[in-house]
Amino acid sequence: MSSGPHQYENIIVSRPEPNVVLVQLNRPKALNALSSPLFKELNQALFEADQDDTVGAMVLTGSEKAFAAGADIKEMKDKTFADVYKSKFLENWGEIARLRKPVIAAVSGFALGGGCELALMCDIILASPTAKFGQPEINLGVIPGGGGSQRLAGIIGKSRAMELVLTGRTISAKEAENWGMVSRVVGEGEGQVVKDAVAMASLIASKSQVAVQAGKEVVNAAYELTLAEGLRFERRVFHGLFATNDQKEAIKVADVVAQSLLAALGSTAVYLGYQVYRQKTRFSLANVPGPKPDSFILGNLCEIFQSQAGVPDFKYQKLYGDVVRVHGIFGEHRLMISDPKALQYIIHTSGYAFPKWPERTEISRVLMGRGLLWADGDIHKRQRKVMLPGFGAAFDYHFGALQNTDNEFMHAYFGLMSDTLGSPPTSAIFLQTFMPLWYLQLMSRFSQKRNLVHARHTAKLANAVAKELVETKAEALLQGKGNRDILSLLVKANASENSDTKLTEEEIYAQMRTILLAGHETSATTLCWVLLELARHPEVQQRLRQEIRDTEQAIRARGGSDFTASDLDNMSYLHAVIKESMRYHPALYQNYRQAARDDVIPLSKPIVGRNGEIMNELPVAKGTKIILSIAAYNRNKEVFGEDAHEYKPERWLDNKEKKGPTLGVYGNLLTFAGGVRTCIGWRFALYEVLALTVEIISNFELGLTPDIERLRREACLVMLPTLEGEQLKGENLPLSISLAARE
Numbered sequence: 001m002s003s004g005p006h007q008y009e010n011i012i013v014s015r016p017e018p019n020v021v022l023v024q025l026n027r028p029k030a031l032n033a034l035s036s037p038l039f040k041e042l043n044q045a046l047f048e049a050d051q052d053d054t055v056g057a058m059v060l061t062g063s064e065k066a067f068a069a070g071a072d073i074k075e076m077k078d079k080t081f082a083d084v085y086k087s088k089f090l091e092n093w094g095e096i097a098r099l100r101k102p103v104i105a106a107v108s109g110f111a112l113g114g115g116c117e118l119a120l121m122c123d124i125i126l127a128s129p130t131a132k133f134g135q136p137e138i139n140l141g142v143i144p145g146g147g148g149s150q151r152l153a154g155i156i157g158k159s160r161a162m163e164l165v166l167t168g169r170t171i172s173a174k175e176a177e178n179w180g181m182v183s184r185v186v187g188e189g190e191g192q193v194v195k196d197a198v199a200m201a202s203l204i205a206s207k208s209q210v211a212v213q214a215g216k217e218v219v220n221a222a223y224e225l226t227l228a229e230g231l232r233f234e235r236r237v238f239h240g241l242f243a244t245n246d247q248k249e250a251i252k253v254a255d256v257v258a259q260s261l262l263a264a265l266g267s268t269a270v271y272l273g274y275q276v277y278r279q280k281t282r283f284s285l286a287n288v289p290g291p292k293p294d295s296f297i298l299g300n301l302c303e304i305f306q307s308q309a310g311v312p313d314f315k316y317q318k319l320y321g322d323v324v325r326v327h328g329i330f331g332e333h334r335l336m337i338s339d340p341k342a343l344q345y346i347i348h349t350s351g352y353a354f355p356k357w358p359e360r361t362e363i364s365r366v367l368m369g370r371g372l373l374w375a376d377g378d379i380h381k382r383q384r385k386v387m388l389p390g391f392g393a394a395f396d397y398h399f400g401a402l403q404n405t406d407n408e409f410m411h412a413y414f415g416l417m418s419d420t421l422g423s424p425p426t427s428a429i430f431l432q433t434f435m436p437l438w439y440l441q442l443m444s445r446f447s448q449k450r451n452l453v454h455a456r457h458t459a460k461l462a463n464a465v466a467k468e469l470v471e472t473k474a475e476a477l478l479q480g481k482g483n484r485d486i487l488s489l490l491v492k493a494n495a496s497e498n499s500d501t502k503l504t505e506e507e508i509y510a511q512m513r514t515i516l517l518a519g520h521e522t523s524a525t526t527l528c529w530v531l532l533e534l535a536r537h538p539e540v541q542q543r544l545r546q547e548i549r550d551t552e553q554a555i556r557a558r559g560g561s562d563f564t565a566s567d568l569d570n571m572s573y574l575h576a577v578i579k580e581s582m583r584y585h586p587a588l589y590q591n592y593r594q595a596a597r598d599d600v601i602p603l604s605k606p607i608v609g610r611n612g613e614i615m616n617e618l619p620v621a622k623g624t625k626i627i628l629s630i631a632a633y634n635r636n637k638e639v640f641g642e643d644a645h646e647y648k649p650e651r652w653l654d655n656k657e658k659k660g661p662t663l664g665v666y667g668n669l670l671t672f673a674g675g676v677r678t679c680i681g682w683r684f685a686l687y688e689v690l691a692l693t694v695e696i697i698s699n700f701e702l703g704l705t706p707d708i709e710r711l712r713r714e715a716c717l718v719m720l721p722t723l724e725g726e727q728l729k730g731e732n733l734p735l736s737i738s739l740a741a742r743e
Contacts, residue, residue, distance in 0.1 A: 579652045
């Protein structure tokens with residue numbers, strides 16, 4: 001969560017979502033008593049959020065113990081009638097109710113007196129089971145002064161309002177829900193009410209902001225107008241919204257969606273008939289061993305895409321081998337392959353004959369633009385040719401993460417992959433699988449779902465950063481001050497008149513976004529898994545540290561002070577640790593390809609069909625979708641030994657050739673992909689991981705924490721370490737760190 005632009009003393013302001021501001025009252029010793037300084041800060045923070053076009057809704061909360069236990073009695077105890085009258089005491093409390101954007105109160109613990117009134121000023125109240133509401137001012141010889149009596153009467157009726165105001169009694173969250181005072185009581189669990197409130201705020205913020213503000217205005221008007229006046233006012237506002245662009249675009253999208261759904265329903269019978277036909281032809285995959293479908297509509301897709309990374313892959317490999325038939329939508333047959341020779345054919349021999357799935361390229365386009373990870377065929381060849389010379393250079397952009405810089409771009413990247421791609425709902429799997437590409441592109445552009453809003457927000461920021469960098473580099477080149485970083489080299493190449501060596505402006509920005517996200521994410525993720533295994537295996541960590549110490553001594557003996565690339569190359573145990581970590585925890589756990597023609601895939605060993613037939617090769621029809629399981633290949637016992645499911649760096653020290661055909665550029669692993677799609681920056685990325693590992697292990701000793709029991713291998717395009725229950729926070733690897741001993 002990012003800090004707000006101001007440093008407050010009594011509140012904490014953060015951005016749990018790109019379009020949501022969270023304000024937390026922060027006077028824990030006073031149970032968040034509402035002092036004048038606190039309310040001044042609160043009004044300022046909410047007013048600024050109300051004016052910010054990137055914010056669609058706000059959440060207001062306190063602590064688990066107290067939302068707000070009332071007005072500050074210490075501040076009031078010595079005041080006289082003249083004091084409060086002349087200073088218009090509490091008058092500024094009403095400013096919250098005049099905000100145009102919705103405010104959701106997330107209430108835990110006590111919400112008494114002014115705290116109850118503060119919650120009532122909000123547009124929606126969500127309560128935890130521990131919440132308690134009341135107006136106990138009568139016990140102090142006064143009455144509610146912040147709107148409690150007036151708002152309660154309109155919400156829960158005269159009799160119940162009288163009861164609360166005149167007796168000072170408190171009511172539970174459940175009773176408040178039954179009376180209609182709160183929207184609902186959320187489930188138990190610390191912080192759950194805030195999570196639910198943020199999710200609701202994000203949903204509201206994803207809607208048309210003009211319509212949201214108009215909706216708030218007409219609902220609030222119902223408390224002040226007669227029914228006839230209110231209906232007339234509502235109708236006029238409804239009519240007025242027809243003049244907005246939001247309404248025009250929403251109606252257009254709704255119309256297109258309705259037509260596409262009708263077309264989809266109409267084509268379902270044809271689609272099913274085609275699948276039956278294909279399964280009866282010579283290209284049928286029905287004889288290939290594989291699991292039964294979990295459902296007719298989505299087959300095995302939910303298990304494949306909603307599980308943690310590698311879980312279904314290992315399961316299918318154990319049960320059915322290295323070539324597995326899985327079920328797609330409406331009985332469609334797909335393949336999951338970890339057979340080395342088949343992988344070599346698809347990735348190397350016939351790389352461009354097996355392009356990416358169209359729906360996966362759309363995901364790449366949304367996240368990174370039309371760059372290398374999106375492109376296929378001739379476009380990919382041209383882009384790769386232009387990009388390749390630049391990958392001996394640095395990138396020359398600083399996120400500021402190590403300095404904890406308040407970088408909006410950096411904060412937008414936090415949790416991006418897990419938020420946009422992690423654990424997709426069943427509905428998303430269906431739409432991405434069944435709907436045509438133009439429909440997915442339409443949804444990518446207009447959908448107001450949180451994950452796509454987050455993706456578009458990040459893309460917008462990334463494009464702005466890329467544009468600024470390109471303009472800066474272009475100006476530097478004009479002045480003869482160009483550096484040898486990737487950006488400068490690309491800008492220089494793009495000045496050529498040869499179209500074969502040029503990128504469009506959109507493509508340049510896309511390459512920058514690709515490097516920023518894909519390059520950063522895979523290297524950082526790989527390093528996380530390296531550090532995890534070193535923490536899990538102290539003996540491996542100690543042996544690596546000793547190799548580092550020996551190399552440091554050799555560097556000093558030759559009069560040097562820093563590790564060189566040659567030093568890193570000669571550290572055999574370091575490379576063994578990195579290779580084994582990449583094998584055991586592949587950052588890229590699956591790849592997705594589709595046959596562009598009828599083809600025959602060779603196999604490392606025959607497979608036995610369901611009818612007992614021996615198959616030495618596998619015919620596939622044009623359009624067959626294939627999942628290349630890197631995770632399962634990395635656990636292939638014939639390639640990596642019977643102990644392939646164990647973490648053992650020593651397996652890389654025997655200097656023997658790994659069995660099977662050549663696949664990857666490092667350790668015959670597919671961490672950096674392979675063939676025509678080998679990562680063009682793999683050497684730079686490798687040295688980055690090597691150097692960072694050396695620096696960390698040289699200086700620090702790593703250990704495990706209890707939270708590691710909740711560790712997940714999150715499947716979201718790359719395999720991220722996250723914690724159960726905290727997936728939306730993104731990468732999360734809680735290790736203990738202490739200074740490493742030196743002699």
